[in-house]
Amino acid sequence: GEQVEQLPSILRVQEGSSASINCSYEDSASNYFPWYKQEPGENPKLIIDIRSNMERKQIQELIVLLDKKAKRFSLHITDTQPGDSAMYFCAASGAGNTGKLIFGLGTTLQVQP
């Protein structure tokens, strides 16, 4: 089936630095790319998303870039804080208007003081 590749699986950064997570997708018809954050023992929560008619979106310290031609998108967290430590999942919409999302395997971000 369709897959979303997400790298790296583990990311360790120093507090105050930037963190970047990269994803790639297969289906050129995918038009919606959300990012979810999951704290330990909690459920995933949407933090930012981007639609296929955009190349860049920023919400505070979160920046998402989309390159449709390369079928890649990325999350950049600027000025990371200890509270940013969590698991992050990227996802791409599945074929057809089904609401389906295909998730990447996740990235564990560890922000070290």
Next chain:
Amino acid sequence: EAAVTQSPRSKVAVTGGKVTLSCHQTNNHDYMYWYRQDTGHGLRLIHYSYVADSTEKGDIPDGYKASRPSQENFSLILELASLSQTAVYFCASSVLGDYAEQFFGPGTRLTVL
């Protein structure tokens, strides 16, 4: 506040036994989903539904059944639980259409012994 709730939150089942996981949403959403989460596998879609009394197979439906008796309720049924079905199960809901955020429940930790 609109919410997705799951019951039970944790369950221990015996191999070969029947397990039913329940999900209830007050979001008035048409779409509901069941995912499983395993370490190293991210979130994988088992079944989903876009209307009451109808369910669709997701990416990993084998060994699972689903039931959507009403818009608010969506159940996941393991007729013959197996060791390999030990995982955390998340239910989610969303509105109909593209760009729809999925709202996740708190998860059910299932251990099959």
